Amino acid sequence: MSLTCLNQLLHLLADGQFHSGTALGQHLNMSRAAVWKQLKGVEALGVKLHRVRGRGYRIAGGLDLLDVEAIQRQLPLLDPTFNVQLHMSLPSTNQTLMQRQQQQSIHGEVVLAEVQTSGRGRLGRQWQSPFGQNIALSLGWQFSGGAAALEGLSLAVGLALTQALADLGVQQVQVKWPNDLLVDGKKLAGILLEMRGDTTGPCHVVIGIGLNVHLTHDDAIDQPWASLTQLGYRLSRNDIVAHILLRLSQHLHRFVQYGFSALRDEWQRQHYYQDQKVQLLLPGKSVEGICRGVNLAGALIMEHDGVVKAYSGGEISLRPMEV
Structure with a gap:
């Protein structure tokens, strides 16, 4: 075909x-x-x-198709210049870039797919992305300081997404540690970071973003979710992608130069669970307390019985306190 x-x-x-x-x-x-x-x-x-x-x-209702030229027209001269590639269908945009990294540098490479058939979220969850409804985007970026230099990166990406949407008039979006965007407690977007390279030296990171845009129903999603269309916003996916790439470029350069500490206060102003009672699900146990935001490295700060402790790591989930 x-x-x-x-x-x-x-x-x-x-x-x-x-x-x-x-x-x-x-x-x-x-x-x-x-x-x-x-x-x-x-x-x-x-x-x-x-x-x-x-x-x-x-096609009833028509389609809001992605268009690389329409996206590139909105991008000024960036460093690096983003090389945007669009696919009709992919198992996973992240997987595509991770495989490409084995043969070449992926710094500034952007992969988009109209439909993802095996999209992944955090903790192995599936990310639903039917044809032409959402944004499935992955961006490759090179870092020089190894894994330690990546602390708080997912939070910086989340902040970039909220500001890209705010540029388009979407104001009520908040961040959830470590990698979600929420509206009224419902998931609007998710972030998945994957690293390959030296844990103490140069490494490539694939920044995967899934954003619900036109989705109106999906019985396969097993958690509360929202889309921009549901919220009353009729936005072009090309405009959204362009604003996401612009904000990512700004925030990634700032992150590389100053680390997450320079973005922490902005992130906490957008934090959905700030000073709220929450439950932290850890491997084999849970901790209840008050969420006090994040520290300068992006670790979650919890207060329990007057004791404040920071948590970080992969197998941790944050939930509202069950009433």
Whole structure:
């Protein structure tokens, strides 16, 4: 199947209007039989086609397709220059960059996918990303100080996302330690960082971002969630991606120069659980107390019976106190 033809067909159908097989064939310079085969390819991506005899085919509601040129037009000259690549379907944008890193530098490489079939979240959870509904984005970045220089990186990325959305008028988004964006306690976005390289020297990090944009229902999601469309925002995914990349560039350069400590106060002003009663789920046990934010390294600070302690690490989950 020609990816170019499939992409052209999706753009023709993106307006949500009916298009006859004959008209589609004329636009694509192919036979009706070839158009039908391409339409099967559209359905294979998880896109629902509406067929009416005598009128043709349409995608109800249309599609907000990603467009690399539309994204690049909004990006000034960045250092490094972001190389944005768009795929119709991938198992995982993070996995794609991690594999690419084995052969070349991925510093400034951006991978987008219209649909992710095996997207991953933190602690091995699945991230749902149906065709054309969300943003599945991964960015490669090189760091020179090893694992120790990455403390608080996921928090810096979360802050960049909240500010990118604020640039577009979305104001009520808050951060949850260590890698989620919430609206009224519902998950709007998640972040997954994966590192490869020297733990004490140069290393590459893949910054994976999943953001719910147009999603209106998904029975497979097992936690409270929100999307920008649900919240009343009708935003172009291309505009969102461009603003995310701009804010990531700013915050990553600031993070490299000053570390998370320079961003801590801003992060805490956006913190959903600041000074709230919470439960911290650790391997084999849980801790209840008051969340006092994070320290200068990005570790979570908990107060329990007057004792303040910092927590960091991978297998930790933060929850509101059960009433």
